[in-house]
Amino acid sequence: MTATAAPQLKHEVKDLALAPLGNQRIEWAGREMPVLKQIRDRFAKEKPFEGIRIVACCHVTTETAHLAIALKAGGADSILIASNPLSTQDDVAACLVADYGIPVFAIKGEDSETYNRHVQIALDHRPNIIIDDGSDVVATLVKERKEQLSDIIGTTEETTTGIVRLRAMLNDGVLSFPAMNVNDADTKHFFDNRYGTGQSTLDGIIRATNVLLAGKTTVVAGYGWCGKGTAMRARGLGANVIVTEIDPIKAIEAVMDGFRVMPMAEAAPLADLFITVTGNKHVIRPEHFEVMKDGAIVCNSGHFDIEIDLKSLGAKASEVKDVRPFTQQYKLPSGKSVVVLGEGRLINLAAAEGHPSAVMDMSFANQALGCEYLVKNTGKLEPGLYSIPAEVDKDIARLKLQAMGIQIDTLTAEQVEYINSWTSGT
The missing domain is CATH 3.40.50.720 (NAD(P)-binding Rossmann-like Domain)
Known part of the structure; x- marks a missing residue:
């Protein structure tokens, strides 16, 4: 993977000297993330996030690194923080700062005070899109940063816990922007979960x-x-x-x-x-x-x-x-x-490294395309929870099958006519 040298960035990671090991491990994870690679290559050409500020609150792992790199390739001005105090891989965090110029605020084992401070730092970035993992950033925004709500295009959420919280916010009338329910995409929960x-x-x-x-x-x-x-x-x-x-x-x-x-x-x-x-x-x-x-x-x-x-x-x-x-x-x-x-x-x-990269390939493809969907539909979506479009879900599955060298059947014209007709019987 080609990396670009970073300028001096604001960041908070354990040790930038860990970056070479992180780069090596990120490359290894990429071997089983072909879907996200194709999306990243398209993003690099089309720049769908030019001028868009994105905050990603995720587990800082080798797989998340590929999502962060894809968003940057798409032109995003992004910042990454940890969604869990014990989930950060310090070498990955170092690599993203040192080699890819992505601001990261995450240290494995950080205490609750540090974790909450990083959430505030993320919100100081004044995001237009929030990629959340448990809805801590969105909840903090709604409770403490109401003046920033007008900046928000939307959020994406990929955990069951986060979706439960977003539904509660919606029911209480405090969710004032669209939220993409990545968790319930078939290519997410059937495989990642x-x-x-x-x-x-x-x-x-x-x-x-x-x-x-x-x-x-x-x-x-x-x-x-x-x-x-x-x-x-x-x-x-x-x-x-x-x-x-x-x-x-x-x-x-x-x-x-x-x-x-x-x-x-x-x-x-x-x-x-x-x-x-x-x-x-x-x-x-x-x-x-x-x-x-x-x-x-x-x-x-x-x-x-x-x-x-x-x-x-x-x-x-x-x-x-x-x-x-x-x-x-x-x-x-x-x-x-x-x-x-x-x-x-x-x-x-x-105690381990989280999900294998092969399943996170599909989960993070959903995240990346969910963000793109929000940008393309800015101002068109009412506040609420939205599913990943079915055609996007199926496209991700098709890309994954292609990468695995697996082919499937297609309907014949006769079959298409049959399933769309009510007059044909047994």
Whole structure:
């Protein structure tokens, strides 16, 4: 990948000397991101973002680097901040500053004060478009920077958590601009949520603990697309999987997929490993900790670090100590211990590298094209949530298949006539 030397930029990264390693890893990820490369090449010619200020609040990984580079190729004046304090890859952040001239404010392990300061720095950029991952930037804008709302063309959001927050803003009448629901694009949630989260979650758990999953009773809390992928991959590694759910339809689906389904209160004494993927608060609470096995492992692969009630666990614990990187043991008064991974944050990014680049290729293609759609339709869209257009979704899938060397059938003229006619019968 050809990089251009950057001028002196405002930035906050761990160490610019890490840039060569970051460049090498960004190039490696690019091998499996052919769709985004084609989009970037077109952006470089057409410059759809000339004069547009973009703030991207994302996990700063090798895959995100390709999105940031594509936006810059398209003429964007952009800035990148971390969407999670533990998800930043410091060498990637350094490379984007040093080699590509993209301002980055992200350090792995940054505290909440630093994280919130970076959100404010991003808003100081006075963005026209916000690429959000959890809607922290949009929520802060709406609550604290109302004078900047007139600058906004729109936002794109690719997490379930973020979409829930945007819907709440819309219902409360405070969302005053269009928002692209990237999360619900077929080429996003079918693949990123299911295959990306499924593989990377188990990767993070194994890197953090080196435990054998075969034979372990594993609870997956939540059976959305992320839960489906996590449960499927855990079973593939030999785990005995229990699913907990609040949605009766998803619960039936989990049963039909061959998993045991029960309330968390019943599952808590049985499991060796707990993985939360709900996007909700306090899915695992004090009453669950009290009945867990000694040494039970608890982690989260939802978005924010609120799914596990760590505040209550910490208050109850007589001792908390690091036993491995990203692995803390909480000793309880009963003498039993609970092991928490990644401080309750996204384990796939805290202890591993996040989703494989092959699935992020499609997710970030949606992000890039969602931004372009907002620019092309400036002033035409009412405030609200908008799906990625179906033709764009299918084009991304076609490009991915082509890159994989896979061909599919097309309808014959006779078939087209048949499916569009009501007069033809059996």
